[in-house]
Amino acid sequence: MIAKTKNGGVATLADVSRTAGVSIATASTVLNRPWSSKHITPATRERVRVAAAALRYRPNLAARALVSRRMQTVGVAAVVDGGELSHYFLEIFNGIVTAAAQRGQNTTAFTLRDWQQAAERIRDFCDGRIDGMILLAPTFTHAQVQLPAHIPFVSIHANSALPGVVNIESDEEAGAFALTQHLIARGHWRIMHLAGPAGLIGAERRISGYKRALAAARIPLDRELLVHAGYTAALGCEAMRAWLQKHAGEPLPHAVFCANDAVAIGCSEALAEVGLRVPADISVAGFDDSFAARAVVPQLTSVRQPLREMGARAVELLLARIGRASPASAAQPKAVVFPVELAPRASVGAAPRVEQAVPATAVAAARTP
Amino acid sequence: MIAKTKNGGVATLADVSRTAGVSIATASTVLNRPWSSKHITPATRERVRVAAAALRYRPNLAARALVSRRMQTVGVAAVVDGGELSHYFLEIFNGIVTAAAQRGQNTTAFTLRDWQQAAERIRDFCDGRIDGMILLAPTFTHAQVQLPAHIPFVSIHANSALPGVVNIESDEEAGAFALTQHLIARGHWRIMHLAGPAGLIGAERRISGYKRALAAARIPLDRELLVHAGYTAALGCEAMRAWLQKHAGEPLPHAVFCANDAVAIGCSEALAEVGLRVPADISVAGFDDSFAARAVVPQLTSVRQPLREMGARAVELLLARIGRASPASAAQPKAVVFPVELAPRASVGAAPRVEQAVPATAVAAARTP
């Protein structure tokens, strides 16, 4: 029990075994497989334990990973546009980190400038430093990016089907439907939709729910009220501002259903610029029920997606697939769909008693040559 | 050039060397040390490159880490209270991930329930899976938690000096001073401070700046106006609500300087409950200049700490210390202090012309038996 570490540094299994007076194999068994160490003398087991504790032995994960081919780490790949990590990302990431930690797994974050560069970088990420990867809202297709076959992937809100990858999504169509229906129930019928980027499946599903709710209420779709903005506050503000300028003097929409909370915040800004009050003059609703939805005044009516839970589920599914044989050979897994929930708040009021017109904008018209 | 991988799986260096018809050592040199491979025939180098590309060779990081003792990964430890990752964390984390990625380093997040449990868990984290660690706003002392000596640490906003650890902080005292001075310049003099948790160095520094600004303007400190709330919106709301109830009928403060933006948002909520408008009736200011400060209406006057840059600097300093001999033997490194910046916004207005009294609260008084 006198022997210390050979090199004055971190203790290794060899140090422990030498100190305990047993072989490396025995030390390893005692420390890592308590159940199969039943066949080892209690006295021996105790000696090993004491030695490990005395030497502050910690297994070297790199060495262990080399033989077990498991790094006990899950990777998360996400696009960080313009250096901004959004709240959407934060919520999901939180769910992932927490769930992973509960299962003794680490989480390594990989941020990408855009999904186009993902092809080569994702491959780099998979060089034995992670056991599986979660893709956050990937927009690439199977044709653009071939995912490495040797580790499993799980995606959240993928924009297209990726072979062999389970996708976790939320029922955005139902959310958009419920939200639009809610607006209609409050007496609104001239309902505008500031939609997300054209072509993105999530944006399309929200549009689809919007249309279905209008149809269900027999409200004809007004093409002028369906505008593609994007997913940021700046784009929302810009889109609403442009719309107001173009439609000055025409009937004011009763409500605006925005692609997400950020867009709703930008939209409200544009409305405030021309003196319109939310919800007295016009109601506004968002989507995602992010932190921002509750931080703004008035608080935003929104649709809650259980982002935290979705992240946690991603970890579960990923872990279940790690180490399992040939996931590729399995049939394409079905998507996991989470329900969403309407979160009614102050930004949606009753329809105004009298119809209003879009105010003439004080803002200088966009300078066109 | 016919040989494929031995086991149908991922190609190893051995596969590459066999395919290229060279030794493993040569393949390794060509692939990893282009400069010292100058002494290798161009033809040989080319053969190795072609073979590596053809086999889609990717070095196994676990194996490399085992010999080089570098995982190319930095760890970030932070406390996630109540499952909430705050914006404060998000901003810094963003700076860290981005800076690390630029230097080819991965970032692994470790979340803790509290810093008390940090002792054992931090030790676990350092089992060769990271090369260094960044501590986010640690509150433990050296006596409570002994950091492992074999890897370097850098802290951000540490609450007490940790031996051998560089701390990155911002000049919170100056920020609080500038903010309070700004309020005074706008004509306010009955200025309340909803402070952070007692005992935390950051909270104390903000209090100190507040006091110094009052003293500089010869405004006597009113003990009733200095209240400890905490760092969350709920605590801010609660503290303000309690204060209003207790002080009904007394002169209303002109302005409230809150420990951070979340507290300011909670505070505004409490003010709104009794019909007080910001900034017409009372001005409110926050601290941190988080996303929330700009998301609320009216936007919050705040103090900007360059969190993103602080995270990036942490990575730089950490990388500089990784692999360098005995950081422990060096003298205690000096803290790195970042300047802060006042961000004046709409939540602070001019002092009202007439003094107001704290309105009687409509809320039922706390039921005491």
Next chain:
DNA sequence: CTGAAAGCGCTTACAG
């Protein structure tokens, strides 16, 4: 200019 060999710290059949 290139290769054979040792070794990083661990796990796991396989012998005794």
Next chain:
DNA sequence: CTGAAAGCGCTTACAG
């Protein structure tokens, strides 16, 4: 009940 040995994939002196 316990130990000797091979091997995970790589890097790096050290020989030729």
